[in-house]
Amino acid sequence: MNKTINIQKNLIIFGIPLLIIGIMVFITKSNIFSTNPSTLSIGITFDLLLTVPLVYLLLIRKTNIPKTTVVPFLIVGIIICSLILPTENHYYLNLFKTWVLPIVELSILFFVIFNIRKAIKRYKLNKTESFDFFTTLKSTCYEILPKGAVIPIVTEIAVFYYGFVHWKKRKLKDNEFTYHKDSGTVPLLIAIILIITIETITLHILLAKWNTAVAWILTFFSIYSGIQIFGFLKSMLKRPISIENNKLFLRYGIMNETTIDLADIDSIKISSKDIELNTETRKLSFLGELESHNIIIKLKEENVLIGLYGIKRTYKNLALHVDNKIEFKNRINNALQQWL
CATH class of the missing domain: 1.20.58 (Methane Monooxygenase Hydroxylase; Chain G, domain 1)
Known part of the structure; x- marks a missing residue:
C-alpha cells in the first residue's frame, strides 16, 4: 500500500x-x-x-x-x-545563462565546500571517527545531485583530489591499517603509467604524420587514462582500512569498498592459499586474482562490495591483503569478544 x-x-x-x-x-x-x-x-x-x-x-x-x-x-x-x-x-535565455546560471553554479560549489568543511570540523571535534574525503564527498553530492549522477561525478573529483591535491602525510591511528606496501599493486600501477607514457609519445609522433587532430585526441585520452590510474594509486595510500564503532571499513583506494558489521563476521583467518573466486567469494582488490591475499573473512550473511562508478557485487567471503595482518586479525577478534 x-x-x-x-x-x-x-x-x-x-x-x-x-x-x-x-x-x-x-x-x-x-x-x-x-x-x-x-x-x-x-x-x-x-x-x-x-x-x-x-x-x-x-x-x-x-x-x-x-x-x-x-x-x-x-x-x-x-x-x-x-x-x-x-x-x-534566445535573448532572455542568454541573459539567464550570463547572469543567473553562474550564480547557481557558484552556489552549488560553495554548498559542497561548506558541507565538506563542516564534516572536517565535526571530525576534529569527535576523534572517534576518521575523516574520509571520498565518503564525505559522496554524502554531500547525494544532497544536491540526482542519485545516478553522484558516483561518476564523485569518482572523477576524487581522482584529481587524491592524485594532485592530497599530498600531506597523516599518521595512522591504532585502528587503521595499510594494504599497499607489500601487495605489489603500487609497482604494477606505476609500470602501467610508464607504459602509457611511452606508448602515448610513440603513437602521437606516428599519428601526427597522418592526422594531427586524431593524434591529439588519442593523446588526450591516453593522458587522461594515466591521470586516472595515478589518482587510483594515490587513493590507496590515503584511504586505509579502519575499525570504528563496531564496523569494519574495508577500502581499496576509491576502486572498491565495503562496510561490515563486526557482528556479521563468522570467522577471520590468515591465509595466502589460492581460492576460487565466484559470486560468493570475492577479493577486495579490483585486480582480482592478479593480487595476492593474506586475510580471508567469512560472513554470516551476504554483503555488498561497491566498485568503481558504483558497480555493486554481493559476496559472503572476502579475501584481502593487509600489511600488518596479525595485528589486524587480533584487533577484530578482540572487538568481537567485546561485542559478544
Whole structure:
C-alpha cells in the first residue's frame, strides 16, 4: 500500500513539471508559435527556466527529496529552451545563462565546500571517527545531485583530489591499517603509467604524420587514462582500512569498498592459499586474482562490495591483503569478544 502511494506521489512530483515541459515543446511545434514567435518565446523561456523549477520546488517542499534537486530541472530547462527556440529568440535565455546560471553554479560549489568543511570540523571535534574525503564527498553530492549522477561525478573529483591535491602525510591511528606496501599493486600501477607514457609519445609522433587532430585526441585520452590510474594509486595510500564503532571499513583506494558489521563476521583467518573466486567469494582488490591475499573473512550473511562508478557485487567471503595482518586479525577478534 505504501509503495503504491509513493509511486503516485512520485508521478505527481515529476509528472507535472515534465507535463509543463511537454506543453512548451508542443507549442513551439504548433502553428500558433509560427505566427507569433517573439512573444511566445518570452513566455516559453520564463516557463522552462522559472515556472518548472518553482512548481517542482513547491511539490517537494513537504517530502524528503533534497531541495537542491531543483538544479537538474533548471539545467534541463536551459537545454530544452536552447533546442526548441529559434536562435534569434534566445535573448532572455542568454541573459539567464550570463547572469543567473553562474550564480547557481557558484552556489552549488560553495554548498559542497561548506558541507565538506563542516564534516572536517565535526571530525576534529569527535576523534572517534576518521575523516574520509571520498565518503564525505559522496554524502554531500547525494544532497544536491540526482542519485545516478553522484558516483561518476564523485569518482572523477576524487581522482584529481587524491592524485594532485592530497599530498600531506597523516599518521595512522591504532585502528587503521595499510594494504599497499607489500601487495605489489603500487609497482604494477606505476609500470602501467610508464607504459602509457611511452606508448602515448610513440603513437602521437606516428599519428601526427597522418592526422594531427586524431593524434591529439588519442593523446588526450591516453593522458587522461594515466591521470586516472595515478589518482587510483594515490587513493590507496590515503584511504586505509579502519575499525570504528563496531564496523569494519574495508577500502581499496576509491576502486572498491565495503562496510561490515563486526557482528556479521563468522570467522577471520590468515591465509595466502589460492581460492576460487565466484559470486560468493570475492577479493577486495579490483585486480582480482592478479593480487595476492593474506586475510580471508567469512560472513554470516551476504554483503555488498561497491566498485568503481558504483558497480555493486554481493559476496559472503572476502579475501584481502593487509600489511600488518596479525595485528589486524587480533584487533577484530578482540572487538568481537567485546561485542559478544
